[in-house]
Amino acid sequence: xxxxxxxxxxxxxxxxxxxxxxxxxxxxxxxxxxxxxxxxxxxxxxxxxxxxxxxxxxxxxxxxxxxxxxxxxxxxxxxxxxxxxxxxxxxxxxxxxxxxxxxxxxxxxxxxxxxxxxxxxxxxxxxxxxxxxxxxxxxxxxxxxxxxxxxxxxxxxxxxxxxxxxxxxxxxxxxxxxxxxxxxxxxxxxxxxxxxxxxxxxxxxxxxxxxxxxxxx
Amino acid sequence: xxxxxxxxxxxxxxxxxxxxxxxxxxxxxxxxxxxxxxxxxxxxxxxxxxxxxxxxxxxxxxxxxxxxxxxxxxxxxxxxxxxxxxxxxxxxxxxxxxxxxxxxxxxxxxxxxxxxxxxxxxxxxxxxxxxxxxxxxxxxxxxxxxxxxxxxxxxxxxxxxxxxxxxxxxxxxxxxxxxxxxxxxxxxxxxxxxxxxxxxxxxxxxxxxxxxxxxxxxxxxxxxxxxxxxxxx
Numbered sequence: 001x002x003x004x005x006x007x008x009x010x011x012x013x014x015x016x017x018x019x020x021x022x023x024x025x026x027x028x029x030x031x032x033x034x035x036x037x038x039x040x041x042x043x044x045x046x047x048x049x050x051x052x053x054x055x056x057x058x059x060x061x062x063x064x065x066x067x068x069x070x071x072x073x074x075x076x077x078x079x080x081x082x083x084x085x086x087x088x089x090x091x092x093x094x095x096x097x098x099x100x101x102x103x104x105x106x107x108x109x110x111x112x113x114x115x116x117x118x119x120x121x122x123x124x125x126x127x128x129x130x131x132x133x134x135x136x137x138x139x140x141x142x143x144x145x146x147x148x149x150x151x152x153x154x155x156x157x158x159x160x161x162x163x164x165x166x167x168x169x170x171x172x173x174x175x176x177x178x179x180x181x182x183x184x185x186x187x188x189x190x191x192x193x194x195x196x197x198x199x200x201x202x203x204x205x206x207x208x209x210x211x212x213x214x215x216x217x
Numbered sequence: 218x219x220x221x222x223x224x225x226x227x228x229x230x231x232x233x234x235x236x237x238x239x240x241x242x243x244x245x246x247x248x249x250x251x252x253x254x255x256x257x258x259x260x261x262x263x264x265x266x267x268x269x270x271x272x273x274x275x276x277x278x279x280x281x282x283x284x285x286x287x288x289x290x291x292x293x294x295x296x297x298x299x300x301x302x303x304x305x306x307x308x309x310x311x312x313x314x315x316x317x318x319x320x321x322x323x324x325x326x327x328x329x330x331x332x333x334x335x336x337x338x339x340x341x342x343x344x345x346x347x348x349x350x351x352x353x354x355x356x357x358x359x360x361x362x363x364x365x366x367x368x369x370x371x372x373x374x375x376x377x378x379x380x381x382x383x384x385x386x387x388x389x390x391x392x393x394x395x396x397x398x399x400x401x402x403x404x405x406x407x408x409x410x411x412x413x414x415x416x417x418x419x420x421x422x423x424x425x426x427x428x429x430x431x432x433x434x435x436x437x438x439x440x441x442x443x444x445x446x447x448x449x450x
Contacts, residue, residue: 007300068428069421070384071291076401076417080220080410152287159290160388163405170292177296177391189293196288 009183019172020191027168027195030158033090035151038097045098046105056106063099071096071160079164089161096157097150104146108139137211144207148200155196159188169195223411224418233415238399240419247396247423250317250389251382258325258378263371266330270337270367271359279334286327291385294320299392317389317396324385325378332374336367366443372435379431383424397423 045063049056066074074092082088112135120134136143159170167174169192176185227233233240269279298316306315340363348358364371390398400416403409 065425068380068424070387070424072384072387072398072401073417073420073424076405076413077421079405080414149287152284156288156290159292162292163391163402170290173290173292173296174391177299180299182300185293185296189290189297192290192293193288200284200288 007182008186012183013187016187020187023168023171023188024191024195025168026166026171027155027158027192030086030089030093030161030166030168031151031154031199034093034154034158035097035147037090038094038150038154039101039147041094042098042101043105046102046109049102049106050109059102060099063095063102066095067099071157072163075161075164084165086166088164089158089166093154093157093161097154100150100153101146104142104149105139108142108146109135111142112138141207141211144203144210148203148207151199151203152196155192155199159192168192220410220414224414227411227415237395243395243397243399244419244423246394247383247386247398247420250314250321250394250396251379251386254318254321254382254386255325255375255379257322258329258382259375261322262326262330263333266333266371266374267337267359267364267367269330270334271355271363273338276334276338279331283327283331286324286331289323291320291324291381291388292391294324295385295388295392312393314394316392317386317394320389321382321385325382328374328377328381329371330374332370332377333367336370336374337363339370340366365440369435369439369443372431372438376428376431376435380424380428383420383427387420 045055045059049059069077071092074095075088078088078091082091109131116134116138117130120130125133158166158168159173161167162170162174169188172184172188172191174188176182176188236242266279269275295316298320299312302312302316302319305319337359344362344366345358348362353361386394386396387398387401389396390402397416397420400412400419404411404413404416
């Protein structure tokens with residue numbers, strides 16, 4: 001901020017719409033990969049916990065510890081092995097989603113009333129059918145609540161990956177910070193928050209569509 | 218790659234325990250800014266959360282604060298705090314401790330406020346009605362019934378806030394603050410992987426140590442009869 005420089009230069013914003021679109025693409029890509037891969041991994045681990053309760057302690061301990069490690073530290077620890085690549089960013093981002101997903105999937109499925117499950121078994125459902133046609137639909141509201149939390153926090157964390165050469169809107173924040181150029185910095189921050197809000201709203205719509213019987217919190 | 222050997226040598230080098238860039242100095246800086254931010258967060262968010270939970274009014278405030286808090290990118294919070302700190306302190310660029318501190322406070326508030334609200338709201342209404350019937354005052358209900366019963370979740374919220382704040386304080390190095398992020402940011406800039414790795418290890422260990430310490434405190438502070446296993450995220 002040199003003296004006389006306005007906080008936001010609207011002409012700069014108007015002339016950089018192409019770059020915003022490009023950074024949006026990067027940000028969405030990093031987020032979708034992290035949430036998608038994280039969900040698949042967490043789903044498998046959750047099924048393991050539900051079948052084998054003894055696995056719950058170690059799995060929640062490991063994912064909980066991973067969740068505790070500061071993001072910049074986790075990315076930095078990976079750099080010597082995977083370099084300044086998208087892989088480094090994704091390993092970290094996926095790692096942070098696991099605890100959130102596992103918590104919600106396990107809690108959601110355990111929350112299915114026992115008599116509902118018994119009724120399904122009594123009607124001749126196989127364990128697989130009980131899972132896909134009874135437990136998962138009833139747990140859907142809690143699971144989607146977990147997807148909302150994971151998506152919103154991943155969108156925020158993606159900005160930090162700018163420090164390892166990725167970052168979507170985080171790139172704008174970082175460059176704005178290095179040049180003391182508040183327009184770019186604020187644009188990056190506002191766009192990142194806006195993306196999180198839009199993604200959250202879309203997931204609320206998805207939840208209403210998938211679980212019309214549930215009250216949306 | 219002999220990274221682990223390099224890192225071990227880095228930790229063994231007495232030069233890294235002297236002067237303004239000493240390991241112990243960086244740890245103290247990190248804890249100082251984080252601790253103060255969490256303290257301010259508790260002072261602001263706890264009374265509000267308890268009040269909202271006790272009265273049951275303004276539920277949407279408590280819920281939305283949590284969602285907004287999650288959406289704020291930590292990098293943006295730190296970056297935006299520079300012009301804010303500059304304006305508040307009357308200098309051109311507020312750098313160092315103040316922008317880091319200002320950026321951390323809004324990150325500490327949401328988990329504390331929301332957990333306090335949810336915890337107090339979740340106290341069994343029958344227990345409260347019984348106390349009210351016995352003539353316990355509203356303040357007494359909050360202090361002697363709701364607060365002890367809500368304590369595990371309240372402390373879980375403070376723990377979440379502390380871990381978030383310690384993680385974000387690492388980014389303070391980008392705005393010329395010290396702390397353990399200094400080693401990571403400088404190591405990254407200079408391509409010195411031993412320094413980078415040492416800093417990352419130290420800050421990861423610090424976050425885990427604080428989490429464990431707060432859990433131990435929680436075990437001591439919460440009545441055994443009302444311990445809950447799973448805290449809210």
